[in-house]
Amino acid sequence: MTDDNSQNSKRKGFQPGQSGNPAGRPPGTRNKTLLALECLMDGEALELTRKVVEDAKNGDSVAMRLCMDRIFPPRKDRPVRFKIPNLAKASDAVQASAAIVQAVAEGELSPSEASELSKVVQGWIEALKASDHDERLARIEEALAGDK
Template sequence: MSSKFKPGRSGNPAGKPKGRENSATTLARRALQEASPEILAKLIENAKAGDPTALKILAPRLLPTQRAIAPIELPDTSTPEGGAEALVQLVAMVAEGSMGHDEARSIASMIETSAAFYQGALKFSEMYRVIVEVVCDSDPEVQRRVINGLKLLSNTIGQTDSKFLNRA
């Protein structure tokens, strides 16, 4: 059985474009934006008069909750093992209730970024080592050019590994 509509094609190509708001939503948003100064003034007036609902709405915006983050000791995250150990420690802290999910997620993201950076640095260092070993067996002029190119590249991206570069 065939359908008159083809997969991936709109049944109404001249219809409302994707992402465009409904016109009623646009009108309501515009009306709210225009009235917002008066609404805010009335909300403040009601809060000053002691209206608990108005106070409940305004209080979090006037006095945002500030959560103190207690310093924590984590293992060195520059190795995959240390990163894994730190993540296990975070999970344990969440499980025991000494750290919230959002805090743990933030710290885990930093650990992941740190691990990716160190992995990149290790790969880059290994690439230097292989290139230098190959170049060291070649013509001295080629060695000089390749080593200078690697030094330039390492300065460009902030990675230097003088142990390998100074062998030539």
């Protein structure tokens, strides 16, 4: 069985939690593999693009998908049409959350859409808490200043 201290002594000059290269990789340094691939592709991109488009026109489904993904990429996100109850006070967040859950149950919202909307409600709650905290702190500071 090896002792941890004997292993650490093999790595002379390095302390736990300290990098052996504190300056790190210089800014702008590029990956050698990427540079090699770029050299291989240099001057070939136009010809390859034409070939893929030609294959797509001739019915190659993989080439068609590649072309369509470039022309019309799949949407990552979309606006959600959902009437969320008015959020004016903390207790309103309960009604908003209930409305979100109800919309999922009725199929009006997908679970992922509901999750994102719930994050919006949660963010509003956090903002409300921060605002309330600031107001309370200001009142305490005013009271302390008035006592002096």
